Amino acid sequence: MKVYDIIKKLAADGNLSDEEFKILLEAESMAIGDTLRSEADKVRRSIYGTDVYIRGLIEFTNYCRNNCYYCGIRRDNKNARRYRLTEEQIMQCCSEGYELGFRTFVLQGGEDGYYTDEIVCGIVSNIKLHYPDCAVTLSIGEKPKESYKAYFDAGADRYLLRHETASEEHYTCLHPKSMSLKNRKRCLFDLKEIGYQVGAGFMVGSPYQTTENIIEDLRFLRELKPDMIGIGPYISHKDTPFAQCKNGSLELTLRLLSVLRLMFPYALIPSTTALGTIHPQGREMGLKAGANVVMPNLSPVGVRKLYQLYENKICTGEEAAQCIGCLQNRVNSAGYGIVISKGDVKRR
Numbered sequence: 489m490k491v492y493d494i495i496k497k498l499a500a501d502g503n504l505s506d507e508e509f510k511i512l513l514e515a516e517s518m519a520i521g522d523t524l525r526s527e528a529d530k531v532r533r534s535i536y537g538t539d540v541y542i543r544g545l546i547e548f549t550n551y552c553r554n555n556c557y558y559c560g561i562r563r564d565n566k567n568a569r570r571y572r573l574t575e576e577q578i579m580q581c582c583s584e585g586y587e588l589g590f591r592t593f594v595l596q597g598g599e600d601g602y603y604t605d606e607i608v609c610g611i612v613s614n615i616k617l618h619y620p621d622c623a624v625t626l627s628i629g630e631k632p633k634e635s636y637k638a639y640f641d642a643g644a645d646r647y648l649l650r651h652e653t654a655s656e657e658h659y660t661c662l663h664p665k666s667m668s669l670k671n672r673k674r675c676l677f678d679l680k681e682i683g684y685q686v687g688a689g690f691m692v693g694s695p696y697q698t699t700e701n702i703i704e705d706l707r708f709l710r711e712l713k714p715d716m717i718g719i720g721p722y723i724s725h726k727d728t729p730f731a732q733c734k735n736g737s738l739e740l741t742l743r744l745l746s747v748l749r750l751m752f753p754y755a756l757i758p759s760t761t762a763l764g765t766i767h768p769q770g771r772e773m774g775l776k777a778g779a780n781v782v783m784p785n786l787s788p789v790g791v792r793k794l795y796q797l798y799e800n801k802i803c804t805g806e807e808a809a810q811c812i813g814c815l816q817n818r819v820n821s822a823g824y825g826i827v828i829s830k831g832d833v834k835r836r
């Protein structure tokens with residue numbers, strides 16, 4: 489089958505055979521990317537119009553007990569200066585965010601034992617008490633099911649946990665033995681069962697990733713049926729074992745955003761900061777390729793440089809306080825518009 493027929497088939501069926509995915513993802517012609525993007529944008533507009541949802545990201549701790557080989561805040565990175573936000577600081581971020589029009593707060597952090605279930609539940613319920621019209625999203629890693637249940641009962645609505653790779657073999661290339669794909673998947677299915685809106689995802693171009701691995705990721709996402717799907721290019725960090733590895737590509741990330749939009753027409757898909765980091769217009773291109781969410785940083789400007797999963801992260805300097813205005817312009821310039829609402833996933 490020719491590549492253009494494959495794109496038509498993906499647009500019509502939302503699925504392809506492994507061989508067809510491989511042809512699509514590996515095709516060299518840039519024109520293919522253009523066709524794919526326009527098909528994805530058609531689907532996106534048919535469901536979400538030009539709406540782009542905003543999520544206020546609060547990076548509240550960069551302590552982490554894990555040691556993932558790709559991540560700049562891994563436990564063994566002695567060069568990382570560690571910080572934690574107090575509950576008051578987090579509430580202050582929400583207050584500023586609310587004034588700016590945010591109705592979803594994403595609490596993201598490393599796996600930091602300092603924040604016990606009791607503390608997390610306290611923060612979540614405090615946010616819900618002050619901002620009952622807002623959604624709270626947690627992104628704090630792998631936990632026992634009981635903990636996930638406790639956060640949910642405290643008011644958490646959504647949970648982001650990228651699966652990172654759906655291949656056992658690739659998973660062991662990216663993570664030390666103490667972590668397993670099995671537990672990662674257990675977490676994601678537990679979260680769904682409890683009733684969270686769940687987000688999964690993976691890095692594009694992470695070390696040792698093959699096209700076959702990416703196809704496994706797409707198959708896993710079909711099985712999980714997440715409400716949100718986060719992908720972004722892998723970007724290397726000098727203080728990790730992968731310091732010498734090359735970054736993921738813009739073109740493949742955009743192509744995958746379009747593939748995801750065609751496979752999951754209703755999904756909430758962010759155009760990520762990592763995409764904006766590898767290209768000055770990366771996030772605009774991501775929106776045009778099918779993404780419909782942006783996640784500006786609401787963390788206090790003083791700590792933004794310290795939450796460095798990868799190098800050269802944007803929005804960490806003096807301009808950072810204006811992220812929302814900047815992003816608004818960027819979203820508009822791409823032909824879309826930010827909407828102020830919780831932006832719950834639309835369902836068939």
Ligand code: 5AD
Nearest residue numbers: 558559650721722723724762797798
């Ligand atoms: N480059 C790009 N993305 C990264 N992440 C972690 N480290 C990197 C990196 N070096 C992503 C992971 C994680 C999310 C919070 O950030 O996918 O789930």
Ligand code: FES
Nearest residue numbers: 803807811814815
């Ligand atoms: Fe942060 Fe543009 S979005 S400065």
